[in-house]
Amino acid sequence: MIQLPEKVRRIINTIMEAGYEAYAVGGCIRDSILGREPDDWDITTSATPGQVKELFSHTIDTGIQHGTVTVMLEREGFEVTTYRIDGKYEDGRHPKEVTFTPSLLEDLKRRDFTINAMAYNDEAGLVDVFGGEDDIKRKVIRCVGEPKERFGEDALRMMRAVRFSGQLGYEIEVNTSKAIRELNHNLIQVSAERIQMELVKLAMSPHPENLRLAYETGITQVILPEFDVCMKTEQKNPHHCYTVGEHILKSMEEIKPEKMLRLAMLFHDIGKPKTLTLDEKGVHHFHGHPAVSAKMARGILKRLKFDNQTIYFVTNLVKYHDYNIKPEPMYVRRAIMKIGEDIFPLLFEVKAADLRAQSTYMRREKEEKLKNVYEVYQQIISERQCVSxxxxxxxxxxxxxxxxxxxxxxxxxxxxxxxxxxxxxxxxxxxxxxxxxxxxxx
Ligand code: ATP
Ligand code: MG
Structure with a gap:
């Protein structure tokens, strides 16, 4: 069952001894039921922020207007938030106006999905009003309450649904995904920063290919229309067995969950549809697509307000992902000099994942060559040969x-x-x- 960490129990007990209610709530309860170590423990309480502050010697006003106080215990911080009912969300991380409430039920109702709307303390045990535990068993993401209403309040929840599906490997419940199809256009109002955060979490998740759900529910049409074009672009040539979009999804699955790598795979072929030509036999060619993809990736990353370091790494990995390197020392040194010592080691991961997501045509030869280039590269690095x-x-x-x-x-x-x-x-x-x-x- 759920094991509260000692400090969390101490905070909850202190609040309860003063005559208020307090529970651990949200993601930490979901993760505990899943047998995963929660990142952080959030506490929800009937006490007002002022009352919470009176009970602890060291607190920080993290988001006092939204009811959140951070309680510090031996340099570790725990967010304690007063039960609240949220008004309509503005384009920010928090709702425009909140109303405090003495009712735990009201506080649970404002939460997005059933799996995120459970509370626990040692006295009451698990409080699971919306069937969150069952939905964990059934592996579904389901809105608390009427999905259309909930997505109407905060459009970002539509992306959170897909993100949690990627993190947990869950399906999105039918009515919930139907509502996304109807309301996806509301994502236009959500800030680029919030969209970026969810997109990165999805890309970094164990199921980045669940981006397909974002496509199927029309989310990408709003936030990443370039990807929709890829999903609709076939590649009739021996190197591929999927559409450009499906190949992108597969390549994301095939690479380590590191931010630069996953984003590089997401964008590595994004410009391919623009370069498509057919020869007289009907074979598809994509000449010059890495340069076009890199340029488009830069535009998209800027639009989503990514930082310069991410833009630098991702666009360079995209630009050079198909760069042909001969497995001979001089050519490899030249390639490192041109591509950069920082980008080069990551490029092997990108190239290898790209190959694993292609057809098996000539794959063994291509992988062999890549391995040889890698060996030469290692030699160059171990001998500290001059490359810059x-x-x-x-x-x-x-x-x-x-x-x-x-x-x-x-x-x-x-x-x-x-x-x-x-x-x-x-x-x-x-x-x-x-x-x-x-x-x-x-
Ligand atoms: P993780 O921290 O792993 O991303 P989490 O479930 O803890 O997952 P947070 O964003 O930290 O997610 O939010 C904590 C809790 O607050 C959630 O579990 C959920 O109950 C509630 N919550 C967060 N964002 C929203 C939102 N946009 N709409 C409704 N409830 C939300
Ligand atoms: Mg959290």
Whole structure:
């Protein structure tokens, strides 16, 4: 059964001893029933924020206008929120107005899904008014109350439904998914930041392919229409056995759950439909699609307000995912130099996942080649061979002091020229040799 951590029990008991109600609630109860370690324990109470603050020596006003106080116990924080009824949600993380209520039932009613609307304390045991435990058994995501009403209050819940389905491997209950089909357009009002957060959680989940449910219920049509085009684009060539969209879903399943990698797979072929041409035999070709996909990925990531680091990693992985590298040291060094030392190791994961999601046509040969490139790469790294300007045996300062060069663009050009020179043959990476080469190159 549910085991409250000692500190959570202490907080609940302190509140109850003062004459109020208190329960652990929401995700932590769901995860406990599932036998998973909850990320955090949320507490819900009939006490007002002011009353909670009086009971504990150290509290922080986290979201006091929404009823949330963080209780600190030995440097660990626990969110304690007063029972509330939510008004209509505005475009933010919280409802526009909340009303406190003395009723636990009212507080549970405002929660999104039955599996997230259970409460527990040691005295009352599990409070499960909406059949959350049954829905966990049946593996379904079901709205608390009337789905259309609930999605009408907060459109983000539609994405949360798909996200939880991906995290838990559950289906979305029929009426709940029907309501999403009817109300998906409301997602236009939701902020990019909130959509981004849910999309990342779904992409990182054990079932990223459940993005298909977002497509089937019309969610992607609103937040990621480029993906809908992929779902409708066939690939009639020997390399593929799925539509572009299905291949994308499969490739996400095939890669580790890391943010940059999962997002790279989501976008790696996003521009393919734009590059489709047919030859006289009716075979589909997609010339230049990685560059088009990278450009589109950048636009989408910006639209969804992703940070610059994510945009940098994902667009570069997309851009180079199909880059052809010969498994020979000089070519691999050149590729690292061009693609970047930070991107390069991730590129193997992307390429391997892409292959696993393609048809079996020539797969063994392609995988063999990739393995060979990887071995050469490892050799280069273990020998610390020069692949970037910072690895050169001379610095810009050396060129100014020893070769009479001036600071400025010429200096940068020269360093790049030396890098090319060394990448061709690592034994050239010696100070004397390079200073001599500078004189010749000038
Ligand atoms: P996780 O933290 O693993 O993402 P969670 O269920 O804890 O999952 P949170 O976003 O932390 O989700 O929210 C905590 C609880 O608050 C939920 O379990 C749910 O009861 C309620 N909740 C959160 N967001 C909403 C929402 N948009 N609409 C209704 N209830 C919500
Ligand atoms: Mg949570």
């Amino acid at each position: 300007i910072k690895d050169l045996a001379v610095t810009g300062k050396d060129l100014m002091e020893e070769a009479g060069m001036q600071a400025g663009p010429e200096l940068g050009k020269m360093l790049n020229r030396l890098l090319d020179f060394v990448v061709e043959d690592p034994s050239r990476n010696e100070r004397e040799i390079l200073l001599k080469a500078v004189k010749e190159f000038k």
